[in-house]
Amino acid sequence: MAEGDFEIPWSPYIYRESNRYYASVVGVVDVKNGTFTVIPLKGSKYWPRVGDTVLGMVEEIELYGWTVDIRAPYPAYLPASSLLNRPVTAGEDLRRYLDVGDYIVAKVEVFDRTTNPILAVRGSDTGKVTDGTVVSISPSKASRLIGRNRSLLNTLVSMTGCHLMVYPNGMIHMRCPSSAQEEAIKGAISLIEIEQESHISDLTEKVRRFIASKLGEANVSSSAEA
Amino acid sequence: MLAAQQRPRLIDERGLRTDGRRPDELRPIRIELGVLKNADGSAIFEMGNTKVIAAVYGPKEMHPRHMALPDRTVLRVRYHMTPFSTDERKNPAPSRREIELSKVIREALESAILTELFPRATIDVFMEVLQADAGTRLVSLMAASMALADAGIPMRDLIAGVAVGKADGVLVLDLNEAEDMWGGADMPIAMMPSLNKVVLFQLNGTMTPEELRQALELAKKGIAEIYQLEKKAIKEKFVEVS
Numbered sequence: 001m002a003e004g005d006f007e008i009p010w011s012p013y014i015y016r017e018s019n020r021y022y023a024s025v026v027g028v029v030d031v032k033n034g035t036f037t038v039i040p041l042k043g044s045k046y047w048p049r050v051g052d053t054v055l056g057m058v059e060e061i062e063l064y065g066w067t068v069d070i071r072a073p074y075p076a077y078l079p080a081s082s083l084l085n086r087p088v089t090a091g092e093d094l095r096r097y098l099d100v101g102d103y104i105v106a107k108v109e110v111f112d113r114t115t116n117p118i119l120a121v122r123g124s125d126t127g128k129v130t131d132g133t134v135v136s137i138s139p140s141k142a143s144r145l146i147g148r149n150r151s152l153l154n155t156l157v158s159m160t161g162c163h164l165m166v167y168p169n170g171m172i173h174m175r176c177p178s179s180a181q182e183e184a185i186k187g188a189i190s191l192i193e194i195e196q197e198s199h200i201s202d203l204t205e206k207v208r209r210f211i212a213s214k215l216g217e218a219n220v221s222s223s224a225e226a
Numbered sequence: 227m228l229a230a231q232q233r234p235r236l237i238d239e240r241g242l243r244t245d246g247r248r249p250d251e252l253r254p255i256r257i258e259l260g261v262l263k264n265a266d267g268s269a270i271f272e273m274g275n276t277k278v279i280a281a282v283y284g285p286k287e288m289h290p291r292h293m294a295l296p297d298r299t300v301l302r303v304r305y306h307m308t309p310f311s312t313d314e315r316k317n318p319a320p321s322r323r324e325i326e327l328s329k330v331i332r333e334a335l336e337s338a339i340l341t342e343l344f345p346r347a348t349i350d351v352f353m354e355v356l357q358a359d360a361g362t363r364l365v366s367l368m369a370a371s372m373a374l375a376d377a378g379i380p381m382r383d384l385i386a387g388v389a390v391g392k393a394d395g396v397l398v399l400d401l402n403e404a405e406d407m408w409g410g411a412d413m414p415i416a417m418m419p420s421l422n423k424v425v426l427f428q429l430n431g432t433m434t435p436e437e438l439r440q441a442l443e444l445a446k447k448g449i450a451e452i453y454q455l456e457k458k459a460i461k462e463k464f465v466e467v468s
Contacts, residue, residue: 015340015382018423024340024380026460043378044266046284073285073347113345114296140378 013038032201039143046071046139046169047194048108048117053126055134055171056119058102064088066098068106068119071139072171076117078106083128103129105165105173132163132175133182139170144203145192152204153194159211160185184214233408236393243405249398252388256460259376267377271369275359280369282377284349298341300348301331305366306462307355310450311419330424331367332418338371350381360406361389364414367426368456375460384456385425387416388448390441392431397441399448413438415445419453432451 014037023029044055050072056070065079080088081106083097087190105126106119113218121127137145145166146153159165162176162185172189176182188207192211236244243249253274260267265281272278288294305328309318320328329367335351351373353366364387371385392410406412411431417424433441 015379015380018383022382022420024382025378026375040378042267042376045378073287073344076244116346 011037013040015201018183040140042138043140044071044138045073048072048074048076048111049168050108050111050163052108052147052168053105054108054119054169055129055165055167055173056169057106058098058100058104061094061098064094066094066104068104070108070117070119071171072117072137074116076108076119078104078119078121081110082119084107098128103134103171103173105129105167129173130172135172135174135186135189137170137172137189139168141172141192142166142168145172145189147204152207155204155208156185156188159208160215180215184211187214234404236398236405236408237396241396243393243398243402245402247400249393249396250444250447252400252451253402255452255455257372257456259459259463261374265373265377267373267375267379269369269372269376271365271372273361273365273400276355276361276365277356278353278355278362278365278369279375280351280353280366280371282349282351282373284377284381285344285379286347286349288348294346294348297345298377299339299344299409301332301336301339301341301350301351302348303328303335303370303394305331305351305353305355306360307358311355311358327363327366331363331370334367334385335370335374337423338381338383338385338418339374340382343380349374360401360403364389364416364426367416368452372459376463383418383421383423384453384460385416385452386449386452386456387389387414387420387426388445388452389414390445390448391464392433392437394446397437397444399444413439413441415442415449417446417449419449423432457462 012025013023013025015022023038023048025040026042027038030037030039054070056068058066059069065077066077070076073187080094103163105123107126109118109120111117153164153166160181162174162181165173174185188210191207191210234244256272258270260268262281264310265283267282267314268280270279285299288300288319294300305324306320307313307316307324351370353370357364367385367387375384388399389401391405391412393405398405401409401412411433413429415424416426425442
């Protein structure tokens, strides 16, 4: 990939052998003012980063918190005190607040090689998901779904009138005015998922055509105004 | 003794092998990625009549947890021959040979995968030999390496490997079944070509030091060829058709 001494941010996708750099996964090399990164094209797992806001599903209820599946190689732990904003009394039934199968939006608070990710609920955009629909895409395609300068995401939002949140672990939360729009977005997402050339071709245009055919031009413009 | 079991001539008067190849010629290779929907990564690797399918799952949480390692990923590798892969039904229970090959392949993969990136996790690699015609360990290893690339698991390099053997005293590249059975030596080698590192090296039979040197050179040549095909297969999957 490259040869020479570089100061580059650590990445799991770059491998260094003396002064030669190799990409360790199939990906696109992104060169930006003197440094470079590799954007992977494949990968079914999300690598947690401290500060990321992720959407996960509650897997297990423990004594003082929940185990949450955030599609990482490791299970994440959400302490109940973080969600409830108070210490938990022993023997309290946490099922009342979050049950197995519930979705939760939280921030990755702590994560490194030795500890599993610990989540925290902080800020207005986190907390239990109470409405809408949750769908998923492979984590390596999440950034593609957003698109350059959010172009693809903005297209989806303006064409369907849905409220869309895409999380870096590949989870998508949407609130749509009707099920027709919801189905259209689901179709568009699976279109992006199977798209082998999502890194090259003009995906935004393709998705625009798909949604238009799914909803009909008239419907699209009216929901865009709404 | 039956005629079919008698030792055939491995090199004919024109210097060609039983299947018409020159001594330094590989069998035809076909590689396909992403053939299984449920696996995180998968690949089919065909080399002549040898056909192997590989599936990769992970990295994921290790269960049982006490078997996880604090500093790297645990690789669980299973090499298995399907009952229909040979001319006589093979007992599907894992044999001593399959357990050993699983270990050899695991050690080769461990040196390629950046296992230190996913401590406490595990990666499962399954290989099923669909059709066996010599060289299954290397084809399995290469299928696994392609499946790992398909799964997006960080690796130092792809693995390419080929066997060099001796048929009627001539060094031959990429043995077929007849040469494997009646030849004088069988030496499978697998490498990470762009790093110029060997990950698997075995030798069955006898070779003189000079023959071994020549065999290594021959293998390197074959490996370089296979490596190009592997890279082509990956590029084909990702580069546009439209």
